[in-house]
Amino acid sequence: MSGLLTTSVGSLPKPPELQAARNKMLRGELAREELEQMERDATAFWIKSQEDLGIDILVDGEMDRGDMVTYFSELLEGFTISGLVRSYGNRYYRKPIANGPIGRKKPMTLKTWEYAQSLTSKPVKGMLTGPYTIAEWSFNEYYSTFEEFVMEVAKVVHEEAMDLERAGAKYIQIDEPAASTRPEEMELVAKSMAVVTKGLSAYTLTHICYGDFEAVIDDLNSIPVDNLDMETANQDYSLLELFRGHKSSKHLSLGVTDVHTHEIESLEQVKAGIRKGLEVFSPEQLFIGPDCGLKTRTADESIAKLKVMVQAVNEIKAELGIA
Amino acid sequence: MITTVVGNYPKIGPGTKAPNLRTAIGKGDRGEMTPEEIMGVRAQVTAEVIQEQINAGIDLVTDGLIRWDDGQTYLAKAISGFSFTGLIRYFDTNTYFRQPVVEGLLKWSKPITVADYEFASFNSSKPVKAVLTGPYTLAKLSQDQQYHDQKRLVLDLAEVLNQEAKALQAAGATVIQFDEPAILKHKEDFPLFQEAMDRLTQGLNPTLALYTYFDDISGVYPAFLKLPFQIFGLDYVMGKANWDVVKEVPSDVSFGLGVINARNTKMETEAEIADAIKRIAPIVPTERLYINPNCGLEFLPRETAYQKLVRMVEGSKKAVEVTA
Numbered sequence: 318m319s320g321l322l323t324t325s326v327g328s329l330p331k332p333p334e335l336q337a338a339r340n341k342m343l344r345g346e347l348a349r350e351e352l353e354q355m356e357r358d359a360t361a362f363w364i365k366s367q368e369d370l371g372i373d374i375l376v377d378g379e380m381d382r383g384d385m386v387t388y389f390s391e392l393l394e395g396f397t398i399s400g401l402v403r404s405y406g407n408r409y410y411r412k413p414i415a416n417g418p419i420g421r422k423k424p425m426t427l428k429t430w431e432y433a434q435s436l437t438s439k440p441v442k443g444m445l446t447g448p449y450t451i452a453e454w455s456f457n458e459y460y461s462t463f464e465e466f467v468m469e470v471a472k473v474v475h476e477e478a479m480d481l482e483r484a485g486a487k488y489i490q491i492d493e494p495a496a497s498t499r500p501e502e503m504e505l506v507a508k509s510m511a512v513v514t515k516g517l518s519a520y521t522l523t524h525i526c527y528g529d530f531e532a533v534i535d536d537l538n539s540i541p542v543d544n545l546d547m548e549t550a551n552q553d554y555s556l557l558e559l560f561r562g563h564k565s566s567k568h569l570s571l572g573v574t575d576v577h578t579h580e581i582e583s584l585e586q587v588k589a590g591i592r593k594g595l596e597v598f599s600p601e602q603l604f605i606g607p608d609c610g611l612k613t614r615t616a617d618e619s620i621a622k623l624k625v626m627v628q629a630v631n632e633i634k635a636e637l638g639i640a
Numbered sequence: 641m642i643t644t645v646v647g648n649y650p651k652i653g654p655g656t657k658a659p660n661l662r663t664a665i666g667k668g669d670r671g672e673m674t675p676e677e678i679m680g681v682r683a684q685v686t687a688e689v690i691q692e693q694i695n696a697g698i699d700l701v702t703d704g705l706i707r708w709d710d711g712q713t714y715l716a717k718a719i720s721g722f723s724f725t726g727l728i729r730y731f732d733t734n735t736y737f738r739q740p741v742v743e744g745l746l747k748w749s750k751p752i753t754v755a756d757y758e759f760a761s762f763n764s765s766k767p768v769k770a771v772l773t774g775p776y777t778l779a780k781l782s783q784d785q786q787y788h789d790q791k792r793l794v795l796d797l798a799e800v801l802n803q804e805a806k807a808l809q810a811a812g813a814t815v816i817q818f819d820e821p822a823i824l825k826h827k828e829d830f831p832l833f834q835e836a837m838d839r840l841t842q843g844l845n846p847t848l849a850l851y852t853y854f855d856d857i858s859g860v861y862p863a864f865l866k867l868p869f870q871i872f873g874l875d876y877v878m879g880k881a882n883w884d885v886v887k888e889v890p891s892d893v894s895f896g897l898g899v900i901n902a903r904n905t906k907m908e909t910e911a912e913i914a915d916a917i918k919r920i921a922p923i924v925p926t927e928r929l930y931i932n933p934n935c936g937l938e939f940l941p942r943e944t945a946y947q948k949l950v951r952m953v954e955g956s957k958k959a960v961e962v963t964a
């Protein structure tokens with residue numbers, strides 16, 4: 318029997334000097350090549366760290382991405398970038414503006430994925446942002462309807478996913494953190510995801526953040542991916558109750574550490590969370606990861622949280638006799 | 641016709657003279673700036689955004705809510721009985737706030753926004769509107785672990801905010817606006833809302849405004865426009881149905897026409913703004929009209945927010961020329 322594979326949602330903390338270097342590059346004070354070298358070093362650090370921790374499915378940590386939507390819109394045709402807008406507290410981001418037809422000039426994430434995968438024999442996930450989220454987190458000055466905007470973006474995300482698969486990616490995650498924004502649009506999330514995952518043979522996942530899923534649990538279950546990656550720890554695992562009542566054949570990536578607190582969860586806390594997951598899903602169906610991207614934490618906090626997570630998984634696997 | 645804004649204004653932007661608030665808060669997190677120094681920066685930014693609104697041609701300004709992280713926590717932090725839990729999404733926007741938790745009986749203990757109002761008035765050559773989140777919305781966006789009775793919770797909050805408004809009145813506030821977007825998402829609660837609004841507005845002499853956004857008032861019209869306020873702010877961008885729903889406005893009230901989309905960078909044209917004003921004119925004469933964005937401007941980058949206000953003022957002038 319196998320099961321309880323461990324993974325991360327996507328982003329991992331960047332070394333502070335990398336952020337400083339990126340700003341320097343933007344001001345023209347640092348060559349792009351130097352920044353890219355630093356990004357590769359940081360990626361190598363995280364690949365090694367995840368291997369040392371014993372994580373099963375790795376991520377490159379998104380060392381070269383400022384933001385999960387802006388990163389793509391900067392590489393796509395049809396987008397410009399706005400000034401800074403605030404998302405909460407003291408967090409700001411530059412919001413893309415669609416002001417022409419969206420198109421892909423060239424592969425966007427391939428080089429980084431290939432580099433990360435070259436460093437390890439463990440699988441590295443291809444990481445994409447989904448069309449609904451790209452559209453939802455952008456200003457729209459071009460398309461006449463939001464739906465048209467989403468479906469056009471879906472085509473370019475699909476092209477990128479196909480490129481990742483051709484390069485050998487076994488796992489492709491298409492994140493839709495915005496999918497819970499408007500429950501009545503979960504159907505559009507699924508419809509656009511169908512365009513993205515059409516013809517893919519790789520194992521597909523989608524991560525969805527925050528939200529009240531009660532009204533949309535069936536639509537959530539209908540999103541055409543193999544694995545739903547959900548935040549659960551910071552909701553005290555209440556989401557599992559919804560899945561209990563709406564049995565899913567999908568796999569679930571269970572979030573067992575809260576990414577918005579400095580506090581490191583105790584081993585017992587994480588084990589209790591995994592046990593709750595096992596009440597509703599079989600070990601084969603269940604992946605274990607953090608609630609969300611860890612980029613908001615420090616490297617030390619992230620490693621400590623992941624360490625507890627892996628240990629908790631190992632202890633439970635031993636109890637269950639899972640290899 | 642008076643041009644105004646709904647509440648918040650972007651806190652940072654390029655080429656501004658005041659220190660960058662984001663940088664200051666970052667320094668505060670690293671222990672390089674004291675909370676007092678950060679409050680000083682917030683004050684400088686507040687003065688700057690007031691001037692920016694005036695430069696754009698706005699007649700009735702706000703302090704831009706530069707001291708507020710969001711519409712809930714700034715008030716809830718100062719009301720006894722609240723604590724806070726995780727981040728949650730603010731309606732269907734891409735902004736989040738730390739959710740207030742009602743842990744005890746809610747009580748007003750001291751003025752929350754009075755010093756802010758005084759600062760803004762002192763720093764503005766134009767009249768200043770005080771802005772508060774209404775009791776219903778504040779209750780709806782909080783987690784209740786104390787009352788287990790929505791009605792009592794909302795009415796207690798109405799009492800708390802009534803006292804805050806009285807403190808603003810004592811400080812000389814002439815216009816006080818209450819924001820109640822949540823009622824449009826739960827229209828079944830309108831009877832309770834009416835009761836809360838009565839409680840909220842008791843004994844207040846300033847001009848009182850009730851602003852809604854992100855939706856239309858179908859289902860609660862015409863009763864909505866009979867609530868005890870002198871100005872009603874309606875969203876004609878996200879609540880397009882308001883055009884069909886609102887056919888008559890009582891002659892003793894003014895109207896806040898939300899015609900600029902504060903959630904998208906696409907610029908309205910002067911003609912679009914003027915057309916909207918002309919379209920509403922048979923229902924509300926221009927002398928009882930406030931022209932404003934559909935909601936707070938903080939969803940936009942600072943430079944776009946400013947440009948939109950300039951455009952709004954120009955479009956309003958154009959409408960006056962045409963209707964005159």
Ligand SMILES: [Zn+2]
Nearest residue numbers: 525526609610
């Ligand atoms: Zn997330």
